[in-house]
Amino acid sequence: MVIDDFDVRILGFTGVVDSVDDLLSDLDGLSGNDDSVVQLLDADGIAGKKHVLHAVNQSILAFDRGDNFANDLGVEVCLRCSAQRQISKAFRLLGLKKGKMNLCAILINGNNKIIDYLNDKFERNDDVLLPVSSNLINIFDLMPEECNSYAYEDIVIDRISKLAVDY
Template identity: 55%
Template sequence: MNLQVLGFKGEISSVGDTLSQINSIKKDDEIIQLLNADAVAGRRHIEHGVNQAFLAFSRGENLANDLSVEICLRCSAQRQISKAFDILGLKEGLMNLCAVLIDCDDYADDLSSVFELDESVLIPNTEKLKDIY
């Protein structure tokens, strides 16, 4: 598995349109998962969540049918998809974004044409994390 974690800032005018735009960038066997970076406690948090999602699928213990959704569940430490999306999902407006790319070509430039690359959004903010969790 090849994992990339990138930070971005961006305006989400429509969650559905944004997801369609991101899905048009990747190939069918690749995963690009966008998460609320404000609810992410750094790269290791994402690496651990992705690892747990893969383990859940390999053991048949996955809660979601889709690996991207399972990653959101595991990274949010939730068992309900709706709660995971409330915490880590996209929302309309200006957002700090964590892009999780699995087995992808290098899409940093493609994503940078949609959002502003900003790795600083991946630095954990303890106060925000306390409010969220």
């Protein structure tokens, strides 16, 4: 998918993260260009691909307008996906952790070497990007009235949109 001249790919994986630092270092070495962004998130906090696409779009627009919360587009994507303004809280909610994980890989202008690396290291599974109500209720502190009236993905997208309004 292309958003504002950015090639965006969203992929789901399952596997074991042996070392967060080593994984990020390996990915950084594969990126190949300055406008490439790879952001790995805990897929247990993802409400669907539309959730991630909205967060990426809002991140790109924020950088275009100069009202981004972070200095790095990948960090901005994490903030928006988590519907947070504080980087530490966003990474606590959706960041990588050592051990078995469901992963959401967000590639912006990423190359095939990155995808090949992720496919070799983890098992491809886009089903991890589907909403799991119990996870989303806990992560996003969703209210029963909201959950009974709206789709989880729509609630999270609304929270992302409110970041700019409530700022």
